[in-house]
Amino acid sequence: MPELPEVESAREYLESAVLCQPIQEVLIRDERILSQVTPVKLNQCLTGKIFRSVQRHGKRLFLELEEDLWLTLHLGMTGWLIYQDMGEVEPAHTRMLIRFQNGRRLAFDDLRIFGEVGLTESPSIFLTEGKIGADALLIDRDDFLKIMRSRRGTIKSLLLNQRLISGIGNLYSDEALFQAGIHPQSRSLDEMQLSLLISIIKDVLTTSISVRADFDRLPESYLLRHRHPGGRCPRDGALLQHEKLGGRTCYYCPEHQRLADSGPEDER
Incomplete structure (x- = not known):
């Protein structure tokens, strides 16, 4: 998509x-x-x-x-x-x-x-x-933190919610979370993690734009170069995991994207 x-x-x-x-x-x-x-x-x-x-x-x-x-x-x-x-x-x-x-x-x-x-x-x-959220490239850090602090749910689902932040889909949410070392099912991220995440989101999107979204031209360190069954993490060589989250196939590294919080399922 x-x-x-x-x-x-x-x-x-x-x-x-x-x-x-x-x-x-x-x-x-x-x-x-x-x-x-x-x-x-x-x-x-x-x-x-x-x-x-x-x-x-x-x-x-x-x-x-x-x-x-x-x-x-x-x-x-x-x-x-x-x-x-x-x-x-x-x-x-x-x-x-x-x-x-x-x-x-x-x-x-x-x-x-x-x-x-x-x-x-x-x-x-x-x-x-249309109740469409702020553009992912233009939103500033403070607004991003305010939005994320006020919502419940996994960080992956929040990034995909176009009413909160617009432009990020399944692939680039996986990439940003991978680069930030955040598990897609994480909840209640602290200010430091969220600040890092929005910085990485903008960097990932800008980098992809610079190569006209050609995954083969992305840096070798990017998940999207290896995001397939049997793919391995370019950072530590671990076998990438993939599972369905909210109807989407999500890829992540089980080594450096470990789930720190595992509270009960929240209602959105």
């Missing part, structure tokens, strides 16, 4: 490819991708407009059409954006196709159709109405 680094790469891609090109029409191949907007409404709002800028917040993308109109995109689990020249074959799982007057087009390809397309008056209104 695309997480913050992948979505940031998509933002950079869109910024370099689709700005300032008049839109000719919008074709919806599958209406299930639409969120609170009809194909007719979407086409009416986009035709003749240009994308003026692209913003990202967490896993969401916002393409500015005019001062009070933005296209919203969520890539879901398998979504990706593909900018094409004239004559190129349309991607096999295109759910939305934006045609520009210059003959080029932008395809939203999404195999499993968990992505979303919609409209909003502004990113801030969208984030407030």
Whole structure:
């Protein structure tokens, strides 16, 4: 599933490819991708407009059409954006196709159709109405500590909660906890641990963005290079453990990510 680094790469891609090109029409191949907007409404709002800028917040993308109109995109689990020249074959799982007057087009390809397309008056209104938390790259230490201190549950589940902090998914939560030496089922972390964790989260996300989320280009010391059955910890050589936590497969090192607290299951 695309997480913050992948979505940031998509933002950079869109910024370099689709700005300032008049839109000719919008074709919806599958209406299930639409969120609170009809194909007719979407086409009416986009035709003749240009994308003026692209913003990202967490896993969401916002393409500015005019001062009070933005296209919203969520890539879901398998979504990706593909900018094409004239004559190129349309991607096999295109759910939305934006045609520009210059003959080029932008395809939203999404195999499993968990992505979303919609409209909003502004990113801030969208984030407030959707109760979406602060961006993981922008949140400061004090706000992060305040959020985590006020919540109950395992640290892994808290990091995945997009209403608390936005942009971190299963893979990068595993990586950050691995680098911080924190077991994913840990609870009630102290201030020092939380301060270290938010610093590492930002470092991990920034590093992944710098290599365009290509795991093969990440440092050898990263869990994501070894995160598979039979993989071994690059720090101490221990066999990595994996188990289901909240329906997600979680990987960790049993040697340097030992569970320090094991209280009863808390209600969230």
